[in-house]
Amino acid sequence: FAFxxxxxxGYARHPNFAHVVIIGxxxxxxxVKQLVEKSGLEDGARLAYFNIQQVGGTRASIQMACDKVLDMARSQERDERRPAPLHHLSVALxxxxxxxxxxxxxxxxxxxxxxxxxxxxxxxILSETPEIYGAEHLLLDRAVDVDVARKLLARIAWWKHYTEINGAELNNNPSPGNKAGGLSTILEKSLGAVAKGxxxxxxxxxxxxxxLKVPGFNFMDSPGYDPVSVTGQIASGATVVCFTTGRGSVSGFKPAPCLKLATNTHMYETMHEDxxxxxxAIIDGEVSVEEMGEAIFERIVAVASGDSSASESLGYGSNEFVPWMVGAIT
Structure with a gap:
């Protein structure tokens, strides 16, 4: 429930939304009212909320939502694009x-x-705690202080307990797709995953x-299931998503544009539209890791400035809102 x-x-206050309507x-x-008050959100020009039962049912709620959205759209016409410094950017890895x-x-x-x-x-923001397991020492060595290191260790300990009580183990095997792509153990995958940070x-x-409270590099606890993980990253404040893939991925994550980064040329050529x-090009010997990193950086800035990513141009992103549900459902 807290999640x-x-x-x-997090979505309601997200800067990529001009206006938000929450319907309960x-x-x-x-x-909804308790959520708005508890979260410090304000009912006003940017956010509106109501309950279906109080309004009078489905049709009345649809009409009210349409009226509020139209009012918000009219007010949005007065906004103008302005240059903004890069410190406003938060990228989900x-x-x-x-x-x-x-x-x-x-x-x-x-x-x-x-x-x-x-x-x-x-x-x-890096995430997916099960997918840094075995390589967490690489992050611990970079912690700014002992408290931050202890926070990460606490999340690893929680996952060990969580998997144990559910009859699983954190040191499990990669998915069938990972294995087909050449990854034999979760430790291999974790070493690669941490490199994104x-x-x-x-x-x-x-x-x-x-x-997100402290600017710079952060780690957010989440499962390794991509839609759940990215939903959490966006709620934490990520405004752009960078998604590396070797087998091919076609997901998007509104309201944050999602950049797809192919790990190999064969898959890129096969799925170039996505x-x-x-x-x-790195393994092909055409560019260095640093040169490709600079190209990714420039593309992030371009998309944040209004260019469309491949997943946006294809219309992906409306169905990938998947909050993490933990615990018994009674």
């Missing part, structure tokens, strides 16, 4: 459908781009969907 509250509140049923545990090339092409290149974002005052200091460790950049 769901944080996710909805009226008798659920997660009351994500991977899915990883392969044997991920850890030597797209992931380290994205890590270099993340360092450039941080260097310009922005933030980068670059070399900047680890400034904070966030719980799932917890708002990919934004070919990091396989």
């Amino acid at each position: 769901l509250e944080r996710v909805i509140a 049923l009226g008798c659920e545990t997660n009351q 994500q991977c899915g459908g990883s392969d044997g090339y991920s850890g030597i092409t797209a992931n380290p290149a994205l890590g270099h781009a993340a360092d450039l974002i941080v260097r310009h005052g922005g933030s980068a 670059g070399a900047s200091s680890l400034n904070d460790v966030l719980e799932y969907a917890e708002p 990919m934004d950049l070919n990091c396989g």
Whole structure:
């Protein structure tokens, strides 16, 4: 329940939304009015909310929602585009459908781009706790202080307990797609996944969907399931998603544009309509990791400035809102 509250509140205050309408049923545990007040959101020009039961049912609710959206759209016409510094950017670092090339092409290149974002005052959020297992020492060594290191260790300990009580283990095997792509163990995958975080200091460790407070490189606790993980990153404040993939991924994550970074040239050429950049050029000997990282950085800035990513142009992103549901459902 706490995760769901944080996710909805995080999306409601997300800078990529000009306006937000939140609709509740009226008798659920997660009351809209309570959520708005508890999260420090304000009912006004940018946000409106109501309950279906109070308004009078489905048709009345649809009409009210349409009226509010139209009013908001009219007010939005008065806004003007203005230049903004890069410190406003927060980039979600994500991977899915990883392969044997991920850890030597797209992931380290994205890590270099993340360092450039941080260097310009922005933030980068790494996540997927089960997929850093076995390589967490690489992040612990970069923690700015002991408290941050302890936060990360606490999340690893929680996952060990969580998997144990559910009859599983954290040191499990990669997915069938990962294995087909050349990854034999979760440790191989973790080493590649951590590379997405670059070399900047680890400034904070966030719980799932917890708002980002400390600029720079952050780690957010989440499952390795991509839609759940990215939903949390966006709720934490990520404004752009960078998604490395070796097998091919076609997801998008509104309201944050999602850049797809191919780890190998064969997959890029096969799925070029869904990919934004070919990091396989690294293994082909055409560019260095650093040069590809700079290209990713420039593409992030371009998309944040209004260019469309491949997933946006294809209309992806409306169905990938998947909050993490933990615990018994009674």
